[in-house]
Amino acid sequence: MSSTQSPVRSASRAGDDEQRGTAIAVDHLVKTYTSDHGDAHPRAVDDVSLAIEYGEFFTLLGPSGCGKTTTLRSIAGLEKPDSGEIELAGQVVYSSRSRINLPSDRRRIGMVFQSYAIWPHMSVFENAAFPLRVEPRGRRRSERAIREAVEEALEVVELTPFALRGATQLSGGQQQRLALARAMVAHPQVMLLDEPLSNLDAKLRDSMRVELKRLQARSGFTAVYVTHDQTEALAMSTRIAVMNAGVIQQVDSPRAIYEHPANAFVAGFIGRMNFLTAKVLAVSENGEDGVELTVDAGVGVPVRARSAQRRSLDEEVTLCVRPEGIGLLPPRESSTGHARGTVLSVQFLGESTEYIIRVRETTLIIRAEASVRFERGGEVDVEFALGGTWVVGR
Amino acid sequence: MTLLQDPTPRLPDRTGGIQIVSPPRPGKRSFGPAILLVLASAIAMLLLSLLGVVVVMAFSTSGLSGPFTLDNFVDLFRSTSALNALGNTLVYVIVATATSLVVGVPAAWIVERTDLPGKSVVYGVFVIGVLIPGFFTAMGWLFMFHPKSGIINQILVDAFALSGAPFNIVSMPAMGFVQGLSLASVVFAMTCTTFRTMDVALEDAARASGATFLGQLRRVTLPLAWPSILAATLYVAIIAFGAFDVPAIIGLSAREFTFSTFLYFNVNPQAGMPKYGLVAAFSTFMILAGILLSWAYSRVLKRGNRYRVVTGKNYKPTTVGLGRWVWAAWGFLGLYFLVSKVMPLVAVMWTALLPYLQPPSPEALASISLANLTGLPWKLMLDAALNTAIVVIAVPTLAMLYSAILSWVVIRSKYRFRAVYDYVAFIPHAVPTLILGVGALLLALFVVPQQLRLYGSVTLLAIVMSLVMVSFGTRMTNSGLIQIHPELEEAAAVSGAGTFTTLRRVLVPLLRPTLTNGWLWIAILTFRELTVPLILFSPANMTLAVAVWTLWSGGLQGQAAMITVLMLLAVTPLALLYLRLTRNRGGAL
Numbered sequence: 001m002s003s004t005q006s007p008v009r010s011a012s013r014a015g016d017d018e019q020r021g022t023a024i025a026v027d028h029l030v031k032t033y034t035s036d037h038g039d040a041h042p043r044a045v046d047d048v049s050l051a052i053e054y055g056e057f058f059t060l061l062g063p064s065g066c067g068k069t070t071t072l073r074s075i076a077g078l079e080k081p082d083s084g085e086i087e088l089a090g091q092v093v094y095s096s097r098s099r100i101n102l103p104s105d106r107r108r109i110g111m112v113f114q115s116y117a118i119w120p121h122m123s124v125f126e127n128a129a130f131p132l133r134v135e136p137r138g139r140r141r142s143e144r145a146i147r148e149a150v151e152e153a154l155e156v157v158e159l160t161p162f163a164l165r166g167a168t169q170l171s172g173g174q175q176q177r178l179a180l181a182r183a184m185v186a187h188p189q190v191m192l193l194d195e196p197l198s199n200l201d202a203k204l205r206d207s208m209r210v211e212l213k214r215l216q217a218r219s220g221f222t223a224v225y226v227t228h229d230q231t232e233a234l235a236m237s238t239r240i241a242v243m244n245a246g247v248i249q250q251v252d253s254p255r256a257i258y259e260h261p262a263n264a265f266v267a268g269f270i271g272r273m274n275f276l277t278a279k280v281l282a283v284s285e286n287g288e289d290g291v292e293l294t295v296d297a298g299v300g301v302p303v304r305a306r307s308a309q310r311r312s313l314d315e316e317v318t319l320c321v322r323p324e325g326i327g328l329l330p331p332r333e334s335s336t337g338h339a340r341g342t343v344l345s346v347q348f349l350g351e352s353t354e355y356i357i358r359v360r361e362t363t364l365i366i367r368a369e370a371s372v373r374f375e376r377g378g379e380v381d382v383e384f385a386l387g388g389t390w391v392v393g394r
Numbered sequence: 395m396t397l398l399q400d401p402t403p404r405l406p407d408r409t410g411g412i413q414i415v416s417p418p419r420p421g422k423r424s425f426g427p428a429i430l431l432v433l434a435s436a437i438a439m440l441l442l443s444l445l446g447v448v449v450v451m452a453f454s455t456s457g458l459s460g461p462f463t464l465d466n467f468v469d470l471f472r473s474t475s476a477l478n479a480l481g482n483t484l485v486y487v488i489v490a491t492a493t494s495l496v497v498g499v500p501a502a503w504i505v506e507r508t509d510l511p512g513k514s515v516v517y518g519v520f521v522i523g524v525l526i527p528g529f530f531t532a533m534g535w536l537f538m539f540h541p542k543s544g545i546i547n548q549i550l551v552d553a554f555a556l557s558g559a560p561f562n563i564v565s566m567p568a569m570g571f572v573q574g575l576s577l578a579s580v581v582f583a584m585t586c587t588t589f590r591t592m593d594v595a596l597e598d599a600a601r602a603s604g605a606t607f608l609g610q611l612r613r614v615t616l617p618l619a620w621p622s623i624l625a626a627t628l629y630v631a632i633i634a635f636g637a638f639d640v641p642a643i644i645g646l647s648a649r650e651f652t653f654s655t656f657l658y659f660n661v662n663p664q665a666g667m668p669k670y671g672l673v674a675a676f677s678t679f680m681i682l683a684g685i686l687l688s689w690a691y692s693r694v695l696k697r698g699n700r701y702r703v704v705t706g707k708n709y710k711p712t713t714v715g716l717g718r719w720v721w722a723a724w725g726f727l728g729l730y731f732l733v734s735k736v737m738p739l740v741a742v743m744w745t746a747l748l749p750y751l752q753p754p755s756p757e758a759l760a761s762i763s764l765a766n767l768t769g770l771p772w773k774l775m776l777d778a779a780l781n782t783a784i785v786v787i788a789v790p791t792l793a794m795l796y797s798a799i800l801s802w803v804v805i806r807s808k809y810r811f812r813a814v815y816d817y818v819a820f821i822p823h824a825v826p827t828l829i830l831g832v833g834a835l836l837l838a839l840f841v842v843p844q845q846l847r848l849y850g851s852v853t854l855l856a857i858v859m860s861l862v863m864v865s866f867g868t869r870m871t872n873s874g875l876i877q878i879h880p881e882l883e884e885a886a887a888v889s890g891a892g893t894f895t896t897l898r899r900v901l902v903p904l905l906r907p908t909l910t911n912g913w914l915w916i917a918i919l920t921f922r923e924l925t926v927p928l929i930l931f932s933p934a935n936m937t938l939a940v941a942v943w944t945l946w947s948g949g950l951q952g953q954a955a956m957i958t959v960l961m962l963l964a965v966t967p968l969a970l971l972y973l974r975l976t977r978n979r980g981g982a983l
Contacts, residue, residue, distance in 0.1 A: 078884050080808075104887035105895075117885035121903045131889035134899070182889065192888075 022087070023190060023222040024052040024075060029084035031070050031246075044070045045081065046246035052224060052239075054189075057216055059225045061233040062243035063269070068226045069194060071243070075224065076111055076192050077104035089189045105134075110183030110221070111192040114199065116175045118167045118182075125163040127178055128153050131186040153181040156215065173204045177211070184219055191221040197232060209235055230270045234258060242266045260290075260308060263392050267320045274326075274364050278303070278319040278391070280311045293391055295319055299339040299359045299382070305389035317391045323367035325388020328355065328374060329381040338381040343374050357382060427807055427893055434803040437796045438818040441861050444833035445681060445825065451674035451836055458840045466675035476676060479656035483635065485566040486573065486652050490634035491627055493574025497730050498581025499623060503615075504723050505582075506589035509713045511720070518973055519731055523579035525969050526735070527922035528639025529942060530958050534738020535572050536644050537745050537955075539563035545741060548753045564648045573640045575734035577630040584629065588622035607714075621697060628691040632684065636826025638925040643946065653680060654828045654925075661832060661929060670836065677829045688824035746955035766956040775957070778941040782921065785856050785937060790916035792860035794909050797867030802901075804868075805875040806883070816868070823865035831929035834858040838930075850932025859926050863916045870915070874908030907975075914972045921965055 060068035157177035261267035341359035
């Protein structure tokens with residue numbers, strides 16, 4: 001996943017015209033933290049390589065401690081990696097081989113922090129103006145140009161009426177928008193966002209999600225977004241990199257990650273998933289989505305499922321089934337191809353109903369439309385649709 | 395990890411297109427952190443050299459250049475007075491520490507966890523308590539309880555026709571008690587935080603489980619507070635161990651030596667040459683002891699972190715209703731204030747107005763005058779006031795500058811050995827101040843070229859005192875920096891601000907309240923400081939505190955008392971300003 005050559009670009013601000021090529025290239029990045037006693041911990045970032053295109057909304061997703069934030073902070077220059085290389089807009093900003101490590105202030109990025117990091121001793125206007133005020137002398141704009149740029153940025157995030165207020169007088173959501181305005185005011189090509197929505201309440205989070213996408217579409221920056229919230233990741237990203245224990249598990253579009261997870265970790269981390277141990281009964285080669293298999297998952301009937309890789313007969317695999325990928329039918333005498341199960345519990349959730357069904361030795365979580373109704377303790381037929389099943393390695 | 399090791403960033407050789415980001419100019423690498431590290435190292439080296447010169451001296455025969463010898467240690471162990479002083483110091487430290495705990499811990503609990511009315515008054519009095527010069531209370535106590543001339547002793551002897559004085563302040567336990575009363579403020583401040591941040595739910599759970607109030611106190615509250623009580627114990631023990639004012643004012647003339655007064659006496663003997671070798675040998679042991687105590691202190695602090703009584707979120711202070719016990723609580727606190735603050739204050743003022751020490755009587759009242767004020771050697775006093783003004787401005791300024799630099803390296807940088815700077819900054823606390831003073835004296839006498847005229851100068855005094863204050867300063871700048879979210883600085887960095895721009899435009903403005911409070915606090919401590927100015931004393935650098943000492947040891951008790959009262963008046967506005975600024979109980983201490 002080495003970087004492609006950077007194309008010729010105009011020096012105008014991002015988003016004016018469509019840019020192609022790699023905006024951010026991360027190459028074999030490694031970072032290990034040492035404790036105060038000097039002993040080394042496992043790698044926080046373990047040989048991570050990424051190529052992020054211009055205009056992408058790229059999300060690093062994973063549980064806490066998976067290395068996503070360390071990767072982001074390495075791109076920002078706030079963390080010094082042990083080895084590897086990072087390129088921003090065609091310029092090497094970090095390279096262990098060439099001994100390059102550009103400090104953050106010279107990487108020309110925008111960044112939004114989890115805590116917003118709004119300076120309490122400055123007004124809203126001054127917070128947003130800061131990146132322009134600290135530009136190197138030669139490049140610094142006139143006071144008027146700064147004023148115009150800040151007013152524009154504040155208008156984009158709808159904070160114009162608050163410009164003269166103290167920054168501490170803003171609400172959480174407003175501080176978040178101010179952080180965005182500050183990050184965007186100098187029109188950086190690359191915008192780094194470190195869990196920017198995690199401190200907001202659920203309602204505000206939903207609206208800020210839409211807001212962020214709108215801002216990105218408008219300004220055209222390349223966004224790298226760190227989150228542990230899979231809903232955010234699925235909703236906003238052009239591509240997602242799922243990380244665990246410092247290693248990238250899968251890089252793909254949200255839909256591909258959801259429907260065709262590369263391994264059990266990704267499958268379990270994105271959405272809810274039933275995992276069944278299974279054995280391959282038959283292999284057939286058709287289908288664009290990979291190999292189609294028939295497996296014995298211990299539910300009494302053979303189950304059809306797809307897999308990204310070839311599988312051999314009798315191979316032990318894991319069958320992944322989404323709760324909404326299983327159908328429930330009233331029990332029939334002559335049901336072929338349906339497994340018979342018992343309803344262990346019923347939870348009515350409003351728009352859907354969640355069932356826990358026992359099929360032989362296996363317990364399944366199933367989400368059915370609210371119109372489907374079964375009683376606790378009753379019998380049901382369970383149907384595995386081909387679109388709802390997926391096989392990964394054990 | 396360090397930016398020092400990076401060579402100048404070079405242009406990458408594999409860029410394909412036109413650079414839209416201006417290439418890094420050679421030599422424009424971020425030097426900021428490296429400069430701060432160099433400065434911090436210089437400060438640390440200065441501090442360590444003060445100790446180093448003492449240790450070298452301990453193993454030398456004459457001066458610093460003499461051959462290696464153990465003679466000084468042989469002399470030390472043969473000297474009964476040195477061993478006596480050691481035993482005395484132990485008694486002194488134990489009594490002082492115990493007294494401070496007995497007063498400070500209950501007071502902290504009462505103020506933080508009960509509905510006592512007038513808490514802010516209690517808090518204010520305790521803070522002021524730290525600021526009252528040690529020599530001031532010591533004088534007051536001596537005036538009251540001197541075995542022969544003590545006012546209260548005389549009153550009691552007359553009233554009950556006693557054959558001898560009932561109290562004798564000139565003894566180790568009594569001096570320890572006096573020291574303990576003023577250290578109670580420190581214990582109070584240290585344990586207040588714990589009681590304040592303790593999760594009330596933990597105590598409620600004990601009550602809900604059926605524990606009585608006393609049971610809850612014994613089984614939950616005190617065990618939870620234990621690490622911080624232990625830390626406070628070690629902390630005040632370290633202070634008591636190097637304390638100078640009280641044993642000097644009360645014990646020195648009676649030849650009742652603790653370690654510090656023994657040291658002072660041998661550096662400034664009444665006859666013969668200063669015994670630098672002996673003093674250095676004794677100090678070397680005390681440096682070891684101080685480091686050991688501090689090590690124990692830091693261990694306790696670390697272990698205390700496991701308890702994590704601080705919850706932060708959803709903190710709701712609930713208080714115990716005192717009911718009728720409010721009288722007991724106020725009685726306890728009132729008695730403490732009366733005994734430790736009011737009585738010494740009255741005694742000193744009384745003495746300041748009289749020609750000689752005498753109990754209240756019609757004749758005494760008739761002889762009240764301002765003779766002690768008009769009779770002062772004014773030329774000397776004005777010089778002393780000027781010197782005091784210089785150090786009171788220079789010392790806190792330098793100390794806060796050093797502290798901010800050291801704290802930045804300790805808290806914010808990622809240098810591997812950053813913790814070392816924290817330990818070094820604690821040295822002035824771990825090691826009796828007097829030893830640092832002796833070190834400075836030796837450096838000025840034997841190491842620094844005499845052409846610099848450092849010995850006996852105000853400059854030397856200001857430098858040494860500012861180094862001594864670094865242990866106070868860093869405590870404040872450390873906690874100030876910890877409270878500032880690192881992302882506030884990182885946001886400046888990614889916005890394009892270099893290290894110094896970030897410091898100037900973000901960090902310093904955010905740290906300003908801490909810097910102001912710290913400056914004020916250290917200014918007040920400097921104003922009353924006796925130890926370092928006394929050991930570095932020369933006619934050219936006399937401060938007001940030293941003037942008090944000079945008059946006192948010259949037998950002019952009334953004049954000494956008078957200046958002390960004037961000093962107290964002068965420091966009051968500063969202390970009130972400090973209280974105002976830290977009204978939300980951020981109090982440094």
